[in-house]
Amino acid sequence: MEYSSAQIEQILKSYKMKREREIKYYHEVKKFDEEYINKNRERAKKHYQNGYKEKKKEYYENNKDIMKAKSSYNYYKKIDKIDKFKYKYPDKYKLLVEKGLIEDNFVNIVSSA
Numbered sequence: 001m002e003y004s005s006a007q008i009e010q011i012l013k014s015y016k017m018k019r020e021r022e023i024k025y026y027h028e029v030k031k032f033d034e035e036y037i038n039k040n041r042e043r044a045k046k047h048y049q050n051g052y053k054e055k056k057k058e059y060y061e062n063n064k065d066i067m068k069a070k071s072s073y074n075y076y077k078k079i080d081k082i083d084k085f086k087y088k089y090p091d092k093y094k095l096l097v098e099k100g101l102i103e104d105n106f107v108n109i110v111s112s113a
Contacts, residue, residue, distance in 0.1 A: 069095050073102065 003011070030036045060067070069092035076085035086093050097104045 065092075065095060066099060066101075068092075070101060 069089070072089060072092060073082075073085055073096055076082050093102075096102045
């Protein structure tokens, strides 16, 4: 289904107005409703007690190497020395390429040296 530009504009305008109404309703009515506040607090407690902390820790442990590699890569990318990253950390570069986070433009510098 394809929409004309006028239809897209109308859809976006109606969505924006709906969100503004919801935000206004929250700040004028729900924010001060004791029942809503207590219900939301209870939901937050359940979420935290259902192992939220453990799930985050487990996720970090499973993806620690990828996160560190991405962080290092972004640092070298920021200072515009990606070649130095490729040479210094070929294993991290390979991991990022395998996960599809970066494209492989790697010329095998290590084995030719």
